[in-house]
Amino acid sequence: MSTSTLSMPAANTANPALASQVAPPAQLTGVTHRYGSGAAAHVALDRFSLTVRPGEVLALLGPNGAGKTTAIKLLLGLLRPTEGTATVFGGSPLETRTRERLGAMLQVARVPETLTASEYLDLFRSYYPRPLPQDEVIRIAGLQEIAKKQFKDLSGGQKQRLLFALAICGDPDLVFLDEPTLGMDIETRHALWAQVRALSERGKSVLLTTHYLEEADTLAHRIAVIARGRVIAEGTPVDIKAQVSGRKVRCVTEVPEAQLRALPGVIDVEYIGSAVTLTVKQAEPVLRALLPLDSSLHSLEVTSPNLEDAFLALTQDK
Ligand SMILES: Nc1ncnc2c1ncn2[C@@H]1O[C@H](COP(=O)(O)OP(=O)(O)OP(=O)(O)O)[C@@H](O)[C@H]1O
Numbered sequence: 001m002s003t004s005t006l007s008m009p010a011a012n013t014a015n016p017a018l019a020s021q022v023a024p025p026a027q028l029t030g031v032t033h034r035y036g037s038g039a040a041a042h043v044a045l046d047r048f049s050l051t052v053r054p055g056e057v058l059a060l061l062g063p064n065g066a067g068k069t070t071a072i073k074l075l076l077g078l079l080r081p082t083e084g085t086a087t088v089f090g091g092s093p094l095e096t097r098t099r100e101r102l103g104a105m106l107q108v109a110r111v112p113e114t115l116t117a118s119e120y121l122d123l124f125r126s127y128y129p130r131p132l133p134q135d136e137v138i139r140i141a142g143l144q145e146i147a148k149k150q151f152k153d154l155s156g157g158q159k160q161r162l163l164f165a166l167a168i169c170g171d172p173d174l175v176f177l178d179e180p181t182l183g184m185d186i187e188t189r190h191a192l193w194a195q196v197r198a199l200s201e202r203g204k205s206v207l208l209t210t211h212y213l214e215e216a217d218t219l220a221h222r223i224a225v226i227a228r229g230r231v232i233a234e235g236t237p238v239d240i241k242a243q244v245s246g247r248k249v250r251c252v253t254e255v256p257e258a259q260l261r262a263l264p265g266v267i268d269v270e271y272i273g274s275a276v277t278l279t280v281k282q283a284e285p286v287l288r289a290l291l292p293l294d295s296s297l298h299s300l301e302v303t304s305p306n307l308e309d310a311f312l313a314l315t316q317d318k
Pocket residue numbers: 035036042043044062063064065066067068069070071
């Protein structure tokens with residue numbers, strides 16, 4: 001064994017069992033991924049690094065085309081990085097022993113339409129060494145009413161529920177969920193959120209992509225915001241929100257717009273009905289200047305930006 005082994009990924013250590021204990025569930029390191037070649041090449045991920053930690057829900061949040069699905073496909077071994085490495089439990093995503101620990105729900109799942117939901121479950125459970133009992137998966141994913149229906153007869157939301165069931169039926173240690181609640185009604189979405197939390201409480205790791213900012217805020221331990229193939233911010237939902245400095249000051253006031261815009265640290269002024277919302281760098285100087293101007297000012301609220309504000313601010317101009 002050469003000395004260079006010391007600096008190689010855990011997959012290459014002599015003891016695979018030890019490697020799987022210490023290695024992160026999923027890791028992309030310095031990954032660049034190009035689709036196509038020559039002048040037509042498109043860089044989907046650009047020197048991109050990301051680690052999913054044991055037992056965490058990590059949300060990838062980013063606008064259309066940011067590179068979220070590409071990242072998941074690399075970790076599933078469906079694509080090979082042009083540069084850099086993709087490892088799962090310290091090994092290649094293509095190894096059988098690592099694949100048996102993965103479950104995935106992808107955006108475009110092409111499956112034969114005539115199998116029933118329970119036939120799909122039988123098939124997918126057979127791929128895994130220690131699958132969950134069929135009844136348990138049906139209960140978890142709420143498939144009781146549709147177990148005997150053919151795939152083609154399921155609604156969009158029901159298909160999503162079945163695809164979630166297929167992702168978890170092997171009791172995987174790492175689950176990839178690519179926009180899992182697309183097309184689900186609110187009740188079904190909340191039920192799925194509860195199941196994602198239950199996975200993480202059982203020590204499973206989840207890598208989730210979503211356009212629903214509320215979903216990332218509610219579910220994720222950490223969020224990676226992606227724009228144009230790069231991670232532009234990473235942290236807890238609280239960290240991400242804190243990266244957008246500023247506050248929202250909402251009130252009903254007779255102070256004219258021009259005067260509001262001239263207050264210290266005001267970034268934006270927006271009227272909705274009779275109320276005005278000021279986006280400000282800091283609330284205190286604005287309030288000190290504003291309150292003496294209008295003794296009839298009322299309905300005052302000061303709030304932090306929500307995740308949506310943070311996301312828009314972070315992805316703009318990137
Ligand atoms: N097979 C492909 N061939 C060429 N370009 C591709 C291919 N797949 C994806 N791309 C491009 O790579 C970029 C990243 O795509 P990707 O699907 O990873 O984005 P995404 O963040 O998942 O987007 P969305 O939120 O819309 O699903 C996009 O510009 C996309 O057009």
